[in-house]
Amino acid sequence: xxxxxDIQQFPASHLPARILMGxxxxxxxxxxYQAMAAPLVGHLDPEFVRLMDRxxxxxxxxxxxxxxxxxxxxxxxxASMEASIxxxxxxxxxxxxxxxxxxxxxxAEMARRYGGDVxxxxxxxxxxxxxKEVEEALKAKPAKVVGIVHxxxxxxxxxxxxxxxxxxxxxxxxxxxxxxxxxxxxPLKIDELxxxxxxxxxxxxxxxxPGLGPITFNERALEHMRRRTxxxxxxxxxxxxVQAYWGPNRSYHxxxxxxxxxxxxxxxxxxxxxxxxxRWARHxxxxxxxxxxxxxxxxxxxxxxxxxxxxxxxxxxxxxxxDAAVRKALLDDYNIExxxxxxxxxxxxxxxxxxxxxxxxxxxxxLLAALNKLIYK
Amino acid sequence: xxxxxDIQQFPASHLPARILMGxxxxxxxxxxYQAMAAPLVGHLDPEFVRLMDRxxxxxxxxxxxxxxxxxxxxxxxxASMEASIxxxxxxxxxxxxxxxxxxxxxxAEMARRYGGDVxxxxxxxxxxxxxKEVEEALKAKPAKVVGIVHxxxxxxxxxxxxxxxxxxxxxxxxxxxxxxxxxxxxPLKIDELxxxxxxxxxxxxxxxxPGLGPITFNERALEHMRRRTxxxxxxxxxxxxVQAYWGPNRSYHxxxxxxxxxxxxxxxxxxxxxxxxxRWARHxxxxxxxxxxxxxxxxxxxxxxxxxxxxxxxxxxxxxxxDAAVRKALLDDYNIExxxxxxxxxxxxxxxxxxxxxxxxxxxxxLLAALNKLIYK
Numbered sequence: 001x002x003x004x005x006d007i008q009q010f011p012a013s014h015l016p017a018r019i020l021m022g023x024x025x026x027x028x029x030x031x032x033y034q035a036m037a038a039p040l041v042g043h044l045d046p047e048f049v050r051l052m053d054r055x056x057x058x059x060x061x062x063x064x065x066x067x068x069x070x071x072x073x074x075x076x077x078x079a080s081m082e083a084s085i086x087x088x089x090x091x092x093x094x095x096x097x098x099x100x101x102x103x104x105x106x107x108a109e110m111a112r113r114y115g116g117d118v119x120x121x122x123x124x125x126x127x128x129x130x131x132k133e134v135e136e137a138l139k140a141k142p143a144k145v146v147g148i149v150h151x152x153x154x155x156x157x158x159x160x161x162x163x164x165x166x167x168x169x170x171x172x173x174x175x176x177x178x179x180x181x182x183x184x185x186x187p188l189k190i191d192e193l194x195x196x197x198x199x200x201x202x203x204x205x206x207x208x209x210p211g212l213g214p215i216t217f218n219e220r221a222l223e224h225m226r227r228r229t230x231x232x233x234x235x236x237x238x239x240x241x242v243q244a245y246w247g248p249n250r251s252y253h254x255x256x257x258x259x260x261x262x263x264x265x266x267x268x269x270x271x272x273x274x275x276x277x278x279r280w281a282r283h284x285x286x287x288x289x290x291x292x293x294x295x296x297x298x299x300x301x302x303x304x305x306x307x308x309x310x311x312x313x314x315x316x317x318x319x320x321x322x323d324a325a326v327r328k329a330l331l332d333d334y335n336i337e338x339x340x341x342x343x344x345x346x347x348x349x350x351x352x353x354x355x356x357x358x359x360x361x362x363x364x365x366x367l368l369a370a371l372n373k374l375i376y377k
Numbered sequence: 378x379x380x381x382x383d384i385q386q387f388p389a390s391h392l393p394a395r396i397l398m399g400x401x402x403x404x405x406x407x408x409x410y411q412a413m414a415a416p417l418v419g420h421l422d423p424e425f426v427r428l429m430d431r432x433x434x435x436x437x438x439x440x441x442x443x444x445x446x447x448x449x450x451x452x453x454x455x456a457s458m459e460a461s462i463x464x465x466x467x468x469x470x471x472x473x474x475x476x477x478x479x480x481x482x483x484x485a486e487m488a489r490r491y492g493g494d495v496x497x498x499x500x501x502x503x504x505x506x507x508x509k510e511v512e513e514a515l516k517a518k519p520a521k522v523v524g525i526v527h528x529x530x531x532x533x534x535x536x537x538x539x540x541x542x543x544x545x546x547x548x549x550x551x552x553x554x555x556x557x558x559x560x561x562x563x564p565l566k567i568d569e570l571x572x573x574x575x576x577x578x579x580x581x582x583x584x585x586x587p588g589l590g591p592i593t594f595n596e597r598a599l600e601h602m603r604r605r606t607x608x609x610x611x612x613x614x615x616x617x618x619v620q621a622y623w624g625p626n627r628s629y630h631x632x633x634x635x636x637x638x639x640x641x642x643x644x645x646x647x648x649x650x651x652x653x654x655x656r657w658a659r660h661x662x663x664x665x666x667x668x669x670x671x672x673x674x675x676x677x678x679x680x681x682x683x684x685x686x687x688x689x690x691x692x693x694x695x696x697x698x699x700d701a702a703v704r705k706a707l708l709d710d711y712n713i714e715x716x717x718x719x720x721x722x723x724x725x726x727x728x729x730x731x732x733x734x735x736x737x738x739x740x741x742x743x744l745l746a747a748l749n750k751l752i753y754k
Contacts (some may be wrong), residue, residue: 005438005649010431013642015415015424024632025417036636037410038392040402040586042714047392054387061382074588075452075613078631082613110612203632209417211451211588211634233610235487236452236459252719254455255401255580257588259413260637265390272382337419342629 022339023351025203026358035266043256058268063216064189071246072212077180077201080213083237084176091115096143102154102342107147126155131163138171151182154342156303156314165194185283185311196221207356208267211260284310286359293368314349399716400530400728402580403735412643420633435645440593441566448623449589454557454578457590460614461553468492473520479531479719484524503532508540515548528559531719533680533691542571562660562688573598584733585644588637661687663736670745691726
C-alpha cells in the first residue's frame with residue numbers, strides 16, 4: 001500500500017472537447033456549466049428548497065403532467081428505472097414486460113430481482129408492439145404492472161403508447177414507460193396518454209450531465225404503491241421516503257446531489273424558454289435533415305420512418321465497413337462520439353443521438369461530412 | 378396543465394455563498410468547481426476511462442487499502458451504504474448491526490429490507506461499543522455480517538474498530554464500516570484494521586459535492602458476495618455488474634455521472650497533494666482549536682474527548698437557548714450553516730462539521746464569534 005503517492009502520476013484532467021452524438025450523454029449548454037459553478041448550499045437550505053420546488057414544477061411541464069409526484073431520483077436513468085420497478089413490484093406479483101431491445105430486457109431483469117412473477121412478450125429488436133399484442137398477453141395472463149419502452153435507446157424505435165395505455169387500464173394494471181431517450185425531445189404527453197409512471201435521465205434530451213433520474217407517478221400509481229404489504233427492498237429508492245423529502249415536510253432522507261440539481265434546474269429552464277413543442281419540432285427538423293443527408297450518402301436507417309425516433313437514429317453499417325475503425329477515426333480525428341450497437345445489434349448499427357444541445361445543424365453537417373470521408377474516400 | 382410556462386416564475390438561481398459547517402455537504406475547493414466546468418465526454422470515452430482508473434487508485438490511497446475494488450457508487454453516501462448491505466445480505470441471513478445513532482438504525486433498516494435476520498445491539502446515542510459487547514452478541518447469536526458506524530454523523534462519536542474487526546473475523550463474519558463522515562478526515566486504515574467493506578460519501582471530508590459514494594470491498598467480502606445463491610435485489614447497486622464497468626472489461630452498466638467523477642478526481646488529487654496523514658492532522662488541530670474556543674464560551678461537547686470525532690463536533694445546547702433561532706440567525710445574518718440534532722438529540726445539540734475544505738481556522742474563529750454574539754450578547 002502506498003503511504004505516499006506520486007502526485008505526478010495523477011495530473012489534472014485535460015478533457016477533450018468532444019462533439020457528443022452518441023446515445024447519451026449529450027452536450028450541455030454553457031449556461032448549465034455556469035449554473036454548476038454556483039457554490040454549494042446545504043440540502044435543507046431555504047434557497048435549495050426553493051430550487052427543489054421550482055424544479056418539480058418544471059419537471060411537470062417537461063412530462064406534460066399535473067402529477068403531484070415529479071422529482072429527480074438521486075442516481076442516473078437506470079436508478080429511476082429501478083425506482084419505478086422497486087416501488088411497484090412485490091414478490092409474486094404478476095408483471096408484464098414488453099421487450100424489443102436492451103432496455104426492455106433490463107426492465108424485465110429488474111422486475112425479476114424484485115420478486116415479480118414476470119411474463120415477457122418479445123418483438124425483434126427494432127420493431128414495436130401493437131396494442132393487440134399487449135391485449136392478448138394480458139388476456140392470457142393478467143398482470144398488475146406493465147412495463148414498456150417509449151424510446152428504445154438500443155434500436156432507435158419509438159413505441160406508440162396511446163392505445164396500449166387504455167388496454168393496460170382496462171385490465172386494471174398500471175403502465176410504466178421508459179422515456180430516457182425521449183423526454184423533452186420526442187412528443188410525449190403523460191397525462192393525455194394516461195401513462196401512470198414515467199422515468200427518464202438528465203443526460204439525453206434534457207441536456208444536463210448524467211446523475212439524476214426524473215420520475216413521475218400519477219395518483220393511480222401512488223395508490224398501487226400504498227397498497228404494498230411489504231416495504232420496498234431498496235431504501236434509497238423507496239419513493240414513500242424520497243417524496244417526504246421533496247414534499248412540504250422536507251423530512252431528511254439522503255443528501256441530494258446539490259450541484260446536479262443546479263444543473264437540472266438550469267437545463268429545465270432552457271427547455272421552458274424554448275417551449276416544449278418547439279423543442280420537439282427542433283428535434284424532428286434536425287433529424288429529418290440528418291436522414292436526408294444519410295440518404296444522400298446511401299446509408300440506410302434501421303428503423304422505418306414511421307417509428308423512427310427523432311432523438312436517436314440508428315444507421316445500418318454498410319457491408320465491408322469496419323464498425324470500430326470508423327468510430328475510432330471519428331473520435332480521434334474529429335472528436336465526434338457516436339456509438340455502436342448493443343446486444344444482437346453489436347457490429348450491425350451505429351447509434352447517433354441528436355438530443356438537446358447536441359441537436360444542432362452544425363453537428364449534423366460535420367458528422368455527414370466525416371462519415372462521407374471515412375466510408376467513401 | 379400548463380401548455381405555456383411563465384419563465385419569469387423560474388429565475389436563474391442566485392445561490393448565497395454559504396459557509397458550510399454542518400454535517401455535510403462541506404465546502405468545496407475552487408479547483409473542484411473548475412474541474413466540473415470541463416466539457417462532458419462519453420462514459421466509455423478513453424479519456425474518461427483513464428480518469429476512472431486514476432480515481433480508483435486515489436480511492437485506494439484514501440481508504441489506505443490495496444483492495445482491487447475501490448470505486449464510487451453512482452449515488453450519494455446512502456447509496457453506498459445500501460450497496461454494502463444489498464450485496465452482502467441474503468434473505469434469512471443472520472446479521473448483527475450495532476446501533477448508537479441514526480445511521481446505525483439506517484443500516485439495520487436496510488438489512489431488514491434485504492431480508493436479513495437482523496439482530497441489533499444498542500448503546501445510548503453518543504456512546505460507543507466495546508469489543509466485548511460485540512463479542513457477546515456474536516456468541517449469543519452468530520452472524521455472517523456485522524455492521525457498525527465509524528463516525529456517527531448524528532452524535533459525533535468515533536467508534537474504535539481494531540479489536541472489533543478481529544472479533545468479527547474470529548466469528549467467521551465480515552465487517553461493514555460506515556465512514557461517511559470520517560474518510561480522509563479522521564485516521565482510518567482499512568487494511569491495517571481488517572475492515573472488509575467500507576463506504577463513504579463525497580460531500581464530507583473529501584469535499585466534493587454530494588452525488589457519489591466511494592466504496593471498497595476486500596477479497597473476503599468479494600468471496601462472501603460470490604457465494605450468494607440469489608442475485609442482489611437492486612440491479613443498480615449490484616457490485617458484480619458495477620465492477621464489470623469499472624474493471625478492465627468496461628462492460629456497459631449505467632451511464633456514470635461524468636461531471637461528478639471529474640469533481641471526485643480533483644478532490645482526491647487535493648487529498649493526495651496534502652497527504653492523508655497531514656490531512657488527518659489538520660482536521661485534529663483545527664477541531665482542537667474549535668474545542669478550546671467552545672470551552673472559553675462555556676459550551677459543552679456531547680462526546681467525551683477520547684471518542685470525539687475530529688471531523689464533526691456536537692455541542693450541547695445550553696439551557697434556555699433557542700436552537701432554531703440561533704441556527705436561523707447564523708444562516709440569515711452570517712451565512713453560516715450548522716445543523717441541529719436528529720432523532721432523540723433533536724433540540725438538544727448542534728452539529729458542527731469541520732470537514733475537508735470547511736476545516737479552516739477562519740471558519741472556526743467566525744463561528745465562535747457568531748455563537749458568542751447570539752448566545753451571550
